[in-house]
Each structure stands twice: as C-alpha cells, then as structure tokens.
Amino acid sequence: MHIIVLAKVVPDYEVPSADFELVGNRAHPRYTRMIGLYDENAIELGVQLKEKLGADLTVASYGLGDDVQFLRKALAMGADKVVLVEGTSDDPYVIAANLKEAIDRQGAVDLVLAGRQSSDMDRGVVPGVLAGMLDLPFVPQACGVESADGGWKIAQITETGKRLLKLSGTGVLSITSVPENVPRIPAVKAIFAAKKKPVEKLAEIGTGKMNVSELSVAIPKVESNCELIPAEDMDEAVRVLLRRLKEERYL
Amino acid sequence: MERIPYWNIGYGLLIDLLSLPALAVFGYGIYGHWKRIRQGKASVKLGLTLDALKLGPLHIRSFLTRGIVGTRIYRKLCTGIAHGLLFWGMVLLSAGTILVFANVLFRLPVFKGEFNHWFMGAALDAAGVAALAGVVYLLIRRLFPPERLTCFRANSGFIQVEIGIIAIVVTGFFIEGARIAQNGADPGSFVGNWLGSMLSVGRGGLELHRYLWWTHGLLALATIAYIPFSPLVHLVLAPANAGLDVPVPGPKMGVIDFESFEGDGDETPSLGASKLADFSRKNLLDASTCLKCGRCHEVCPAAQTGKKLSPKGVMVTLAEYLQHGRMDDESLLEAISTDAIYSCTTCAACMEACPVSVNQPNAILQMRQHLLMERSEMPEIMGQANRSLEARHHPFIGTGFGPNDWRKGIDVPFYEKGTTEYLLWIGCSVAYEERTQSIARAMVAILKHAGVSFGILEENRCTGDPAKQMGNEFLFTEIAGQNIEEFNDLGVTKVITMCPHCFNSFTRHYPLLGAKFDVVPHAVLLRGLIEAGKITLTNSGQAICYHDPCYLGRHNQVLSEPRSVVSSVGQLVEMPRHGCESFCCGAGGGNYWTEEEGTRINQTRAKEALDTGAKTIATACPFCMLMLTDGLKKFTEEQMVKDIAELVCSRMESGAQGVPQTLVST
Numbered sequence: 033m034h035i036i037v038l039a040k041v042v043p044d045y046e047v048p049s050a051d052f053e054l055v056g057n058r059a060h061p062r063y064t065r066m067i068g069l070y071d072e073n074a075i076e077l078g079v080q081l082k083e084k085l086g087a088d089l090t091v092a093s094y095g096l097g098d099d100v101q102f103l104r105k106a107l108a109m110g111a112d113k114v115v116l117v118e119g120t121s122d123d124p125y126v127i128a129a130n131l132k133e134a135i136d137r138q139g140a141v142d143l144v145l146a147g148r149q150s151s152d153m154d155r156g157v158v159p160g161v162l163a164g165m166l167d168l169p170f171v172p173q174a175c176g177v178e179s180a181d182g183g184w185k186i187a188q189i190t191e192t193g194k195r196l197l198k199l200s201g202t203g204v205l206s207i208t209s210v211p212e213n214v215p216r217i218p219a220v221k222a223i224f225a226a227k228k229k230p231v232e233k234l235a236e237i238g239t240g241k242m243n244v245s246e247l248s249v250a251i252p253k254v255e256s257n258c259e260l261i262p263a264e265d266m267d268e269a270v271r272v273l274l275r276r277l278k279e280e281r282y283l
Numbered sequence: 284m285e286r287i288p289y290w291n292i293g294y295g296l297l298i299d300l301l302s303l304p305a306l307a308v309f310g311y312g313i314y315g316h317w318k319r320i321r322q323g324k325a326s327v328k329l330g331l332t333l334d335a336l337k338l339g340p341l342h343i344r345s346f347l348t349r350g351i352v353g354t355r356i357y358r359k360l361c362t363g364i365a366h367g368l369l370f371w372g373m374v375l376l377s378a379g380t381i382l383v384f385a386n387v388l389f390r391l392p393v394f395k396g397e398f399n400h401w402f403m404g405a406a407l408d409a410a411g412v413a414a415l416a417g418v419v420y421l422l423i424r425r426l427f428p429p430e431r432l433t434c435f436r437a438n439s440g441f442i443q444v445e446i447g448i449i450a451i452v453v454t455g456f457f458i459e460g461a462r463i464a465q466n467g468a469d470p471g472s473f474v475g476n477w478l479g480s481m482l483s484v485g486r487g488g489l490e491l492h493r494y495l496w497w498t499h500g501l502l503a504l505a506t507i508a509y510i511p512f513s514p515l516v517h518l519v520l521a522p523a524n525a526g527l528d529v530p531v532p533g534p535k536m537g538v539i540d541f542e543s544f545e546g547d548g549d550e551t552p553s554l555g556a557s558k559l560a561d562f563s564r565k566n567l568l569d570a571s572t573c574l575k576c577g578r579c580h581e582v583c584p585a586a587q588t589g590k591k592l593s594p595k596g597v598m599v600t601l602a603e604y605l606q607h608g609r610m611d612d613e614s615l616l617e618a619i620s621t622d623a624i625y626s627c628t629t630c631a632a633c634m635e636a637c638p639v640s641v642n643q644p645n646a647i648l649q650m651r652q653h654l655l656m657e658r659s660e661m662p663e664i665m666g667q668a669n670r671s672l673e674a675r676h677h678p679f680i681g682t683g684f685g686p687n688d689w690r691k692g693i694d695v696p697f698y699e700k701g702t703t704e705y706l707l708w709i710g711c712s713v714a715y716e717e718r719t720q721s722i723a724r725a726m727v728a729i730l731k732h733a734g735v736s737f738g739i740l741e742e743n744r745c746t747g748d749p750a751k752q753m754g755n756e757f758l759f760t761e762i763a764g765q766n767i768e769e770f771n772d773l774g775v776t777k778v779i780t781m782c783p784h785c786f787n788s789f790t791r792h793y794p795l796l797g798a799k800f801d802v803v804p805h806a807v808l809l810r811g812l813i814e815a816g817k818i819t820l821t822n823s824g825q826a827i828c829y830h831d832p833c834y835l836g837r838h839n840q841v842l843s844e845p846r847s848v849v850s851s852v853g854q855l856v857e858m859p860r861h862g863c864e865s866f867c868c869g870a871g872g873g874n875y876w877t878e879e880e881g882t883r884i885n886q887t888r889a890k891e892a893l894d895t896g897a898k899t900i901a902t903a904c905p906f907c908m909l910m911l912t913d914g915l916k917k918f919t920e921e922q923m924v925k926d927i928a929e930l931v932c933s934r935m936e937s938g939a940q941g942v943p944q945t946l947v948s949t
Contacts, residue, residue: 051685066674217666220554220656220757224544
C-alpha cells in the first residue's frame with residue numbers, strides 16, 4: 033500500500049501582523065520557512081495510517097530546492113521518502129500538474145492526502161485540481177480516514193457537523209485539523225533517521241496556467257496609536273478619556 | 284582508686300572479639316549499598332575548572348562542611364541542635380569507648396590524672412547527657428511528626444534506632460553509676476557520681492552492673508552492625524554524597540554529545556532516563572542517601588502550590604525501585620507521573636534545603652529528557668513553545684511582536700567585529716513581550732549614557748535554554764551551536780545578559796560546546812558602572828523589595844550586586860524568603876509555557892512581595908518580571924514590578940533621554 037501526502041513549505045504563518053510586510057506581493061523572504069499548518073495535519077494522519085496499515089508513505093512537494101531541510105521534518109515524523117519538484121510558480125494549475133507528474137512516477141498509489149489549504153496562499157484549490165488531473169474522486173474537509181474493504185471510510189467535517197463517507201478505490205482527500213491529527217513532535221532518533229531517508233528532486237515540467245491573474249495583494253495594516261492620559265487624578269482621567277473617545281467618534 | 288576496665292566482668296575481652304563480627308556485618312551492609320549504587324552510569328562531565336581541594340573524586344571542603352559538620356541541618360535550628368547534640372555526643376562517647384579498648388589492649392594510660400578527670404569523666408558524661416537530650420527530642424518529633432516527615436512515605440526505622448540509642452546511653456550511665464556505687468566516686472563523672480550515690484551497694488548491685496554491662500555492650504555492637512540496614516546509614520552515605528557532589532549550585536546537567544547518533548543508528552544510547560539503570564551512580568547515591576526528611580517538599584514551589592510534583596516523592600520512588608532491584612523497570616516514569624516531571628521549575632530550592640546534598644532536579648530533568656526526546660511526550664503548551672523555538676528560534680508563541688519591534692524608534696548599534704567591546708545579548712525574553720521590551724530599551728539607554736562600547740546581533744535568537752529546561756537537549760545543542768558559530772565569526776569575547784537563564788546557559792553549558800567568551804549579567808555590570816561613577820543616580824528613598832531570580836541568585840550566587848543596585852535608587856527591603864532561599868516565580872524549567880494546576884506560583888510570590896509594603900518590586904529577570912506582573916494582577920491594578928535596569932534608567936541624572944516616557948515615571 034502506498035500513501036502520498038502533499039506538503040508545501042511556506043513562510044512563517046504566524047508572523048505578528050504588526051511585523052508583516054510584503055515584497056512583490058508575497059511575504060518578505062526574511063521570515064523563517066516551515067511546512068504549512070494543515071499539511072502537517074495531513075502528514076500526521078498519513079503517519080498514523082502508515083503505522084496502522086504498514087503502508088509506504090511518500091511526501092510530494094512543489095517548491096524551492098532549499099526547502100528540503102524543512103521537508104525533512106515530515107520524514108522525521110514518519111514519512112519514508114520526499115519527492116520535490118523544484119519550481120517557483122504560485123499558479124494552482126502549474127503546481128497540480130507538477131505534483132501529478134511526481135505522483136505518476138511513484139507507481140501504484142492508494143490514497144493522496146493534502147492539507148485543506150496552504151498556509152501562504154490559503155486557496156485550497158490545488159488538491160481539487162490535482163484530483164481532476166489524476167481522474168480521482170476528491171473529498172475536501174476530511175478529518176479521519178480508515179481502511180475499509182478495498183477503499184476508505186472517511187469522516188468529513190464541516191462547520192455544522194460530521195459526515196461519514198465511503199470511498200471505493202483511491203482518491204484525493206484534503207485534510208482539516210482535529211485534535212486527533214495534531215502533528216507529533218519527532219523523537220530525536222527519528223530526526224537522525226530522517227537525515228538518511230531518500231529525497232528525490234525533479235525538474236519542473238512546463239505547463240499552461242489557469243486563466244486567472246493576480247491584480248493586487250493588500251494586507252490590512254494594523255496600526256496602534258498610543259496616547260497616554262495622565263492618571264494622577266482618576267476622575268479627571270476618566271473625563272479626559274471620555275472626551276477623547278467622543279472626539280475620535282469611538283463613542 | 285584508678286578505674287579498672289572490665290571491672291566485675293568475666294571474659295570482658297569477649298566484647299572486643301565480638302566487635303569483629305559486628306564490623307564485618309557493618310561492612311557487608313555498606314558493600315550492599317555500594318553494589319546497588321555501582322549499577323548506575325558514570326556522571327556527565329561538567330567541564331568546570333574548580334580550584335576546590337580534592338581527594339580522588341571527593342571534594343574535601345563539602346565533605347567536611349556539609350558532610351561531617353552537617354552545616355545545612357542547622358537551617359532548622361531546633362532539629363539542627365538536637366541532631367548536633369546527638370551526633371557529637373555519640374562521637375565523643377565512641378571515642379571514649381575506643382580509648383577504653385586501647386587501654387585494655389595496649390595499656391594506654393587514659394584513666395590517669397587530668398585526662399581521666401576532664402575527658403573520661405566530665406566530657407563523656409556531658410556527651411552522654413547531650414546525646415540523650417538530642418535523641419529524646421528527635422524521638423518525640425518522630426512520634427508527633429510534622430507533615431514534611433510523613434508525606435509520601437515516612438522513613439521507617441528511625442524510631443527503633445532512636446529507642447536503641449536511648450537504651451545504650453541510659454544503660455551506659457547506669458553501669459557507671461553501679462560501678463561508682465561499689466568503688467567510690469570518679470573524678471569528673473558528674474552523672475555517674477550522682478547515680479552512684481543513689482544505687483545500692485552489695486551483691487544485687489554487682490549483678491545489676493554485670494547484667495547492664497553486657498546489655499550495653501551487645502546493644503552497641505548490634506547497633507553498629509545494624510547501621511547499614513537502618514536509616515542510620517546516613518552516617519556513611521551523607522558525607523559521601525556531600526563529598527561526591529560537585530560543589531556548584533544548580534542541577535549540573537552538563538550537555539549530551541549527539542555525535543554517536545550520526546552513525547548507523549542501531550546502537551544509539553537511550554536519551555535521558557526512563558529506568559533506574561539510566562541514572563548515574565550519583566543519582567542512585569542520592570536516592571540511597573535521601574532521609575525522607577521532606578525539607579525539599581517544604582520549599583518546592585510545585586509541591587507547595589498543589590502540583591503533582593514533590594522532590595521528596597521523586598526520591599522516595601527512586602529509592603523504592605532501587606531497594607527492590609527494579610533497575611530496568613520502565614514503570615518508573617508512570618509511578619512518578621509525566622505531570623510531576625514537567626512541573627519542576629528547576630529552581631533548585633530543594634537542593635539548597637537538602638541537608639544531605641541530594642540533587643533532585645537532575646534526576647527529574649533526566650526523566651524529562653527521556654519523555655521529550657524519546658517519547659515526544661510533553662504538555663501541550665510546552666509542545667507549542669518547543670515547536671516555535673525550533674521554527675522561529677524563540678518560544679514566545681502567539682507573540683504580537685517581531686524580533687526588532689523592541690528597538691523601534693531608538694538607535695541601537697550592531698556589534699562590529701574588532702571594534703565593539705560588549706555584545707548586548709537580547710535573546711528572546713526582552714524582545715517578544717511588551718512589558719519586558721522596556722528592559723532592553725532601558726539597558727541601551729544606560730549603556731549609551733555610561734559610554735560603554737556595545738552592540739547587538741542583527742538577528743536576535745534564543746540561547747536555546749528553554750528547550751534544554753523542557754528536556755529538548757537536542758534542540759538546545761542545535762541552537763547553541765548556531766549561536767557559538769556566530770559569536771566566533773564576530774569575535775565576540777564579552778557578553779552582557781539581561782536574562783539570568785541566558786547567563787546560566789552561556790556560563791554552564793556553552794563552554795562544553797566550545798564557546799569561549801566572558802559573560803556578565805546586567806546586575807553585575809550595572810553595579811560596576813555605578814561604583815565607577817559612570818552613571819550617577821538619585822536615590823528616591825522609597826522602599827523597593829527585591830525578588831531574587833533563581834538562576835541569578837541560587838544558581839549563580841549573584842546576590843549582593845542587584846541589591847547594591849537597588850540600594851542606590853531606593854531603600855532595599857527583603858521578603859521573608861530571599862537570597863539563596865528565594866521562592867521561584869514559577870516560570871523556570873519551561874513552566875512559563877504551562878497551564879498551572881492548583882494555586883498559581885506567581886500569585887503566591889507576588890503576595891509575599893506585596894506584603895512587604897514596598898510600592899516597587901524589583902527583579903533582574905524578564906521571566907520573573909512577567910510572572911510577578913501577572914501574579915500581582917490578582918491583588919492590585921498597580922504596575923509595581925520593575926527590572927533593575929528600568930529603575931536605574933529612571934533615576935539616572937540627566938540620562939534618560941531617548942527612553943520612552945513610560946519608563947521614566949517610577
């Protein structure tokens with residue numbers, strides 16, 4: 033059995049908003065890089081399935097060659113191998129086509145897992161597009177997966193409830209976070225073992241883009257203007273505070 | 284008439300002969316302890332250069348002071364005095380007995396003249412009275428024990444040996460009295476003479492004497508033989524444990540060499556400790572020596588605020604496993620519990636209080652290392668802090684600040700190779716929390732005002748110490764390695780720290796990883812600048828209470844410097860627990876990132892500070908600052924906690940330019 037997990041290395045997704053800045057419509061390169069939030073949930077679920085079913089677990093990624101150091105964490109968590117297609121595109125179609133190429137090279141695949149959305153673009157489009165390219169069913173918002181006679185029993189979670197689905201054969205699932213798939217912290221021995229696991233790098237294939245182009249990116253600026261009100265006399269301070277709040281039309 | 288040894292006793296020499304099997308049993312018992320302790324591993328190398336006098340592995344000074352004299356036991360004065368009376372009384376009485384042996388065997392003239400009068404008579408009777416008074420006090424205390432003695436498990440066996448000692452001393456006095464009743468008064472023997480005057484002369488008296496003599500002698504020999512199998516074994520183990528303890532405060536964790544993990548990976552050692560066999564011989568000696576007195580339990584911030592941890596409980600469990608030979612039993616961690624293992628703030632108050640030099644946090648931290656590095660088990664928030672430390676090089680999860688926000692609007696020079704003297708180490712604790720950022724800003728203002736050549740790193744990182752304290756030695760080694768590399772590239776030789784945890788890490792652990800630089804905590808630097816007249820301060824005369832950060836005070840003995848700084852801006856007042864006996868703020872050992880059970884440690888400490896009546900609470904650690912500020916919120920809305928750098932900055936004459944207004948109003 034072979035399970036593929038898609039993972040994307042992204043800039044720190046918890047940069048405080050006051051410290052966040054854009055360069056060329058993308059996060060400044062000074063932020064540290066890491067595997068995306070939901071991708072780690074997908075990896076954790078993949079590792080759990082691997083442990084339960086004795087499956088092979090491959091992590092497929094599209095991104096920068098230097099990002100292998102961050103993808104090693106997935107190996108330390110329990111994946112067997114990383115396949116990285118080196119490329120810089122943000123286009124979902126290009127990413128999906130390249131991931132399809134990488135997956136096709138892995139032989140028979142029984143399940144493809146992905147985070148519900150990347151932590152930088154936050155679109156959640158790639159897994160669906162990829163499913164279409166692979167001609168496989170796509171189940172979004174999955175949180176739990178079990179093997180069930182030749183297919184998979186999938187728990188799908190939405191804001192309002194939970195749905196149990198049966199998938200016959202293989203498919204692509206996008207995974208959301210639940211307490212059961214909080215990513216494990218790799219043990220030290222696993223970190224050292226990960227250094228020796230195989231990493232396959234592939235060159236990008238040229239392919240068409242989606243007919244959607246980005247016109248502009250705006251991040252709302254959080255501003256804080258601090259005004260100190262002298263507090264020696266509490267009554268006076270309250271009066272000043274009320275007057276200022278009214279002047280600024282907060283009240 | 285000169286006293287005749289073995290008077291009225293037929294075959295008295297039998298006692299001398301019987302002492303041989305007694306000593307043999309004693310030796311066999313001690314060997315049993317040694318055999319158990321020997322199963323441990325060698326201790327971790329600490330790489331410290333101490334100019335302490337050593338005899339083999341034994342540190343002579345602590346062997347004599349903490350081991351033989353038992354200096355720490357006097358911190359509880361009544362118990363200390365009772366113990367001292369008993370111990371030194373018995374030492375004198377044993378010396379007297381040995382002299383009698385020497386008289387019998389080698390005709391040493393001990394029963395003559397002044398020596399007989401003052402030593403064999405007066406001193407030994409006084410020793411007997413002292414020992415009796417001491418042991419009776421200790422027996423009564425055992426019969427009506429304080430909670431510390433009984434929590435988890437009381438040390439069984441003390442009551443028996445105390446009754447035994449009372450019997451030995453009392454029979455000793457009666458033998459003396461019976462002999463004196465027959466033979467007339469001895470010079471100096473005030474107790475014997477008094478008893479002799481009351482005992483009857485004649486056949487009954489002689490028989491009583493003979494009977495008591497044998498009882499006394501055999502009981503004494505039996506007690507000697509019983510020592511290794513009773514709590515009295517601390518007579519041997521406590522001095523040994525004191526002498527073998529490296530005389531440096533703190534848990535003494537050393538570092539782990541991860542090189543063996545780079546190989547093929549099959550033979551990698553298990554990290555940390557999950558069973559007794561993983562511990563060092565010193566750890567096992569600690570467990571054997573522990574007398575279950577519970578002094579550690581009384582001072583432990585976790586134990587005193589309703590957490591699962593008690594340092595005594597840990598030692599009791601280790602000792603039980605050792606006693607039953609469960610060297611490879613991994614149920615040890617469950618017996619102690621993950622919660623307990625992670626509740627330790629590593630404040631080392633337990634070590635400070637321990638009269639027999641046990642290193643409790645060392646054992647606890649080794650178990651933590653195992654949970655984290657082998658099993659990936661840790662409380663959730665600590666896990667998040669760990670993850671953040673790994674990815675972002677700081678553990679402040681959910682911070683609203685970027686790494687450089689603390690210096691927005693002020694000009695801070697970068698460290699320049701070859702020209703800058705001091706590196707002002709920022710680390711994480713003064714960068715990612717609003718309240719502590721002003722410590723860094725105040726320090727910059729002070730250093731500029733005093734004309735100190737200093738600079739910061741362009742990118743500030745954590746020392747990795749929180750990872751180490753949480754048990755993630757591996758992550759610590761990685762971060763420390765990066766820092767050391769950068770320091771070496773920049774040629775850094777002098778470092779100023781504002782956080783005692785950074786200071787401790789730099790001085791205790793970085794040298795073991797190849798670092799070569801001097802570190803000065805800001806308390807010491809500030810005192811130096813004030814003394815050298817580089818900064819002039821106006822003293823407000825207001826009461827300021829100083830909270831000792833564990834890692835500055837207890838761990839590194841920086842006690843007078845911050846006090847001197849506080850005294851130059853105000854009137855220093857002390858909390859009941861201060862100096863080396865200070866009470867932790869609750870943040871140590873990674874417990875800044877935890878959901879506390881029970882009472883909050885920081886509230887307990889904040890209340891203690893508030894109760895001094897001082898309107899300002901000074902400290903010298905950003906973590907203490909955050910914890911006390913938070914703890915104080917329960918009692919007052921006032922913002923009372925200040926770092927010593929903030930205090931200095933606000934009282935600098937004409938020197939507070941460029942410092943945010945919030946800092947200047949103290």
